[in-house]
Amino acid sequence: xxxxxxxxxxxxxxxxxxxxxxxxxxxxxxxxxxxxxxxxxxxxxxxxxxxxxxxxxxxxxxxxxxxxxxxxxxxxxxxxxxxxxxxxxxxxxxxxxxxxxxxxxxxxxxxxxxxxxxxxxxxxxxxxxxxxxxxxxxxxxxxxxxxxxxxxxxxxxxxxxxxxxxxxxxxxxxxxxxxxxxxxxxxxxxxxxxxxxxxxxxxxxxxxxxxxxxxxxxxxxxxxxxxxxxxxxxxxxxxxxxxxxxxxxxxxxxxxxxxxxxxxxxxxxxxxxxxxxxxxxxxxxxxxxxxxxxxxxxxxxxxxxxxxxxxxxxxxxxxxxxxxxxxxxxxxxxxxxxxxxxxxxxxxxxxxxxxxxxxxxxxxxxxxxxxxxxxxxxxxxxxxxxxxxxxxxxxxxxxxxxxxxxxxxxxxxxxxxxxxxxxxxxxxxxxxxxxxxxxxxxxxxxxxxxxxxxxxxxxxxxxxxxxxxxxxxxxxx
Numbered sequence: 001x002x003x004x005x006x007x008x009x010x011x012x013x014x015x016x017x018x019x020x021x022x023x024x025x026x027x028x029x030x031x032x033x034x035x036x037x038x039x040x041x042x043x044x045x046x047x048x049x050x051x052x053x054x055x056x057x058x059x060x061x062x063x064x065x066x067x068x069x070x071x072x073x074x075x076x077x078x079x080x081x082x083x084x085x086x087x088x089x090x091x092x093x094x095x096x097x098x099x100x101x102x103x104x105x106x107x108x109x110x111x112x113x114x115x116x117x118x119x120x121x122x123x124x125x126x127x128x129x130x131x132x133x134x135x136x137x138x139x140x141x142x143x144x145x146x147x148x149x150x151x152x153x154x155x156x157x158x159x160x161x162x163x164x165x166x167x168x169x170x171x172x173x174x175x176x177x178x179x180x181x182x183x184x185x186x187x188x189x190x191x192x193x194x195x196x197x198x199x200x201x202x203x204x205x206x207x208x209x210x211x212x213x214x215x216x217x218x219x220x221x222x223x224x225x226x227x228x229x230x231x232x233x234x235x236x237x238x239x240x241x242x243x244x245x246x247x248x249x250x251x252x253x254x255x256x257x258x259x260x261x262x263x264x265x266x267x268x269x270x271x272x273x274x275x276x277x278x279x280x281x282x283x284x285x286x287x288x289x290x291x292x293x294x295x296x297x298x299x300x301x302x303x304x305x306x307x308x309x310x311x312x313x314x315x316x317x318x319x320x321x322x323x324x325x326x327x328x329x330x331x332x333x334x335x336x337x338x339x340x341x342x343x344x345x346x347x348x349x350x351x352x353x354x355x356x357x358x359x360x361x362x363x364x365x366x367x368x369x370x371x372x373x374x375x376x377x378x379x380x381x382x383x384x385x386x387x388x389x390x391x392x393x394x395x396x397x398x399x400x401x402x403x404x405x406x407x408x409x410x411x412x413x414x415x416x417x418x419x420x421x422x423x424x425x426x427x428x429x430x431x432x433x434x435x436x437x438x439x440x441x442x443x444x445x446x447x448x449x450x451x452x453x454x455x456x457x458x459x460x461x462x463x464x465x466x467x468x469x470x471x472x473x474x475x476x477x
Contacts, residue, residue: 012102029476030453031307035265040272040318049287068112069295071310075455077448081316087443092156094315095148101468115154132262134173134253139232160184167199174220175249178231237285245436247292275319278436281340314446320437332433339375344421347373392423405457415439
C-alpha cells in the first residue's frame, strides 16, 4: 500500500469517527469450517472425473456434463501455487501456504526457508480460540499436506518428529492413513501408538472399533485397518469392504466434533500419487472418492447454511494431465477407462506374484492379467502398441539395478515406475483421449470452490497464501 492510499484510508477513518458514524460491525465468525484439499488436483483431474461419470451409461459421448459436487458450488475462483523458491511447488510448501498464509521453500512445513521462524497454521490458531479440530487424509497422516495443519519442521521427511507434534497438538480428531515411522527411522524411539494413549487419544485400527466411536470421545486417532502403499488408504478402485473410505472418515469427524465450533481439513492425497504414476483410472477413482467427502460436508452445510464455510481446492496439479491426445485428435473416448478395474499398484502386486510363481515368464503369460486389470486385448492393438508393451515387459524383467532409470530416454518412457505398468497406464490413457506430460507436479493454477458464510471472498484470482488469510478472516482469527 503506498503512502497516498494509506493516508486516504486513515483520513477517511478519522473523518468517520469525527462525524460520530459507527464503523461497520464485524461479521460474526463462521462456526463450522471445512478445508477440502485434493492433493495434485487441478481442473484436468476434476474435468476427467466429471466426464467419466457423465458417460458411465448410454451410447456416445456426452460432453459438458459436470456432476461433481465441488463443481456445483456457487463461488468459483483460481489460485496460484508457486513456492518461495520454485515455480513448481511441492506439497510441503503448498500446505504451508494454505494453512499458515506464508510462502516457504519446497520441502519445508510451516517454517521460513532457513528453518528458523515458525508459522502457526490456521488450525492451531482456531484451536487456541476454542474450535475443535479434525485432520483427515487418505495418505499417511504424517504426510506433507496433513502435517501442514499441525507440524512445524524444516524437512518434510522428519516423519517421527511430525508424528510427535501431531500428539502435542491436542487436536480432537485425526483419521485416515497410519504413520510412516511409528518408532523413528532407526526404530529406536518410543512407539507412537503408546505415546498416543498416554496423551489421551483413543486409537482405533479396525472397522468395528471405528464404527463404535460415539460423540463424547475427547481425542481420537482413527487409523484405516488396511495399509496400502506408504501406509495410505488403498486406491478407491482397489478398496475392499474392510477399508474405510475418505467420506466415512469425514462423516465420523463431523459426528465427533459437533457440540461446538470446529475446523476440519480433509485431504484426498492419492489423487496426487495416482497422477505421479500417470494412472488414469486411479486418478479418477480417487477424485470421485474425494468428491464424495465433499458431498458429506455439503450435506452438513445444507443443515447449517448460515454457520458453515466450505472451501475446496488443490495444492498443485500433478502429472500434467490433459483432456486430449494427439492420437485421438479432437475425439475423446473416456469410456475406454471403464475397462480398467484396478490401479497400477494392484497390477504390480499381481505381476510380481506371477513372476514369482513362474520364473521363466514370457509375454503371453501376462496377457490375461493385462486384460483383467486394464481391459486391453493385446491382440487387438496396433502393432506399434504391442511392440511398446513387449519392450516394456522385457525392461520389467530386468533387475532394478540394470534398468538404467537415469537414462533420459528410459525416464521419459517409464519415470521411476515399473516399465510395463507405466506403459499400460499411458496406453489406456491414450485410448481414452487423455495424455500426461510429467511424473512430477506442474505450475498451473488450481481452482477454488466455496459455499457458505464468507464464501464470496474466494471468487476471483489470487495466491494460495490468500486462501489461508481469507479463511482466517472468516473465522475471526
